[in-house]
Amino acid sequence: MPRNAVIGVDIGTSSSKGVLVGLDGTLIRSAVREHTPARPGPGRFEMDAAVWWREFTELSRELTAAGDAIVVAVGVSGMGPCVLLTDEHDTPLRPAILYGVDTRSVRQIERIEARLGAEEILRRGGSALTTQAAGPKITWIAEEEPGLYARARRLYMPSSWLVARLTGAYVLDHHSASQCTPLYDTHTHGWYAPWAAEVAPGIDLPPLRWSGEAAGTVTAEAARETGLPVGIPVTTGTIDAWAEALSVGAQHTGDLMLMYGTTMFLVHTVPKALTSPSLWSTIGALPGTRNLAAGMATSGAVTNWLRDLFADGDHAELTRLAAESGPGAGGLLMLPYFAGERTPVMDPDARGVIAGLTLSHTRGDLYRAALEATGFGVRHNIEVIEAAGGDIRRVVAVGGGTQGSLWTQIVSDITGRPQELRTVTIGACYGGSLLAAQLVGDARIDDWNPVRTTVTPRAGHTGRYDELYALYRRLYPATSDLVHTLAALQDR
Known part of the structure; x- marks a missing residue:
């Protein structure tokens, strides 16, 4: 007898992932479609929206092909x-x-800040204007592709594009809108019309809802393409890191989520609005919640790069070699700024640095240095979060990088913070399925996804990592002038 279930789908940087989940939280089936963003020039990353919808339809049909479940909602x-x-x-x-x-x-x-004022943008929008924000990207299209922009009327993100294709609704969640700096006012929880007209002229910005609200129901056309039942509800959805946090219950005041993926993302839940020019202050996925967020531009992207460089390597083998390398990676130190860096340095022209190389260093040393670089970057962000008024009481880890024990152990050793691991760490698509289940029932994450284990720091490594962290903090200012010159050469 088929059981009732929900589907959760997440469109990520390197893949789209989907899960079929029972209403009790049981993971029935998962599926993945890998993809690679286009890189049409230095510092540019793009993706065709047709990929998002095609992969959703493929995932939906694969997840439901066995006929052992009746899908009642989509996240x-x-x-x-x-x-x-x-x-x-x-x-x-x-x-x-x-x-x-x-x-x-x-x-x-630079031009938007000059017109609107950097301090006023931070006050109203919660975050300083950086390359993370959606607003300047819209302005870039208006200025660089004016003929195309003249025809532009609507703004979508991956989650809202899936909603539109599934339901016909044009909506966006409040959290995603709060990352459209400077278009959204975090105090009034709505679009700020004067700045929207300045930064995104002619765009009919979408109506706003909370992530767990129903955006609409699956249309007959979408049902034919996806194999889903007509009329089932679809969540409004949100950005992946916030769905990841929901998937492991990291939405209470004092919680910090660490998302181990292609990038490393940190989401800290705070009781009131806090701002820092080195972080992002956002509206949360759930009503009444606020966050301080941080994000490293690379983490798993660097380990994937190393795996690809070592033609005969794979992550399992490289992880084994990294464990043998030991703390300090044989005297190597890496800056993981291979795609610029987001928080807290906010430097798109930063570049990766590997210091201390000798002819005796091995693949395991390099791989270990990459894992440790992520840990140092997390520690740096945690210090900035707490300096901004954050109060981190619990750390919860999620994402593909948590599957092996070495990476999470290194991060705990470097930061001195225990990390809670839940039973299911597949991430955003599971969080999306939770919100979908809440549309049709009373799903609770602690029932769905209980704590499996806690990674605790090893005291014996504290001194070594404290010494290396001090060197890590010196490495960026010591090399920034040089790498900025190199970055300019790369842009030619």
């Missing part, structure tokens, strides 16, 4: 903030510009 999430502009008929006008890994809008940021 969606996706990377962001991204900028997909369409005309009034929802025809995409160009590939979507991705989130902070795309750094093309530096000049637009």
Whole structure:
């Protein structure tokens, strides 16, 4: 007898993931479609929205092919903030510009700050204007592709694009909107019309809802393409990291989520609005919640790069070699700024640095240095979060990088923070399925996804990592002038 279930789908940077989940939280089936963003120039990352919908339909059909479940609701999430502009008929006008890994809008940021005022943007929008923000990316299209922009009427992100294709609704969640700096007012929880007209002229910004609210129901056309039942509800959805936090119950005041993925993302839940020019202050996924957020531009992206460089390597083998390398990676120190860096340095022209190389260093040393670089970056962000008034009481880890024990152990050793691991760590698509289940029932994450284990720091490594962290903090200022010159050469 088929059981009732929900589907959760997340559109990520390197793959789309989907899960079929019973209403009790049981993971029935999962599926993945890998993809690679286009890189049309230095500092530019784009993706065709047709990929998002095609992969959703493929995942939906694969997840339901066995006929052992009746899907009663759908949850969606996706990377962001991204900028997909369409005309009034929802025809995409160009590939979507991705989130902070795309750094093309530096000049637009400078001009917008000059017109609106950097302090006023921080006060009203909660975050300083950086290449993470959606607003300057819209302005970039208006200035660099004016003929195309003249036809632009609507703004989408991956999650809201799936909602539109599934239900016909044009909506966006409050959290995603709060990353559209400077278009959203975090005090009034709505679009700020004067700045919207300045930064995104002619765009009919979407109505706003909370992530767990129903955006609409599956249309007959979408049902034919996806195999889903007509009329089932679809969540409004949100950005992937916030769905990840929901998937492991990290939405209470004092919680900090660490998302181990292609990038490393940190979401700290705070009781009131806190701002820092080195972080992002956002509206939460749930009503009444606020966050201080941080994000490293790379983490798993660097380990994937190393795996690809070592043609005969794979992550399992490289992890084994990294464990043998030991704390300190044989005297190597890495800056993980291979795609610029987001928080807390906010430097799109930062570049990766590997210091201390000798002819005796091995693949395991390099891989270990990459894992440790992530840990140092997390520690740096945690210190800035707490300096801004954050009060971190619990750390919860999630994402593909938690599957092996070494990476999470290294991060706990470097930060001195225990990390809670839940039973299911698949991430955003599971969080999306939780919100979908809450549309049709009383799903609770502690029942769905109980704590499996806690990674505790090893005291014997504290001194070594404290010494290396001090060197890590010196390495960026010591090399920034040089790498900025190199970054300029790369742009030619």
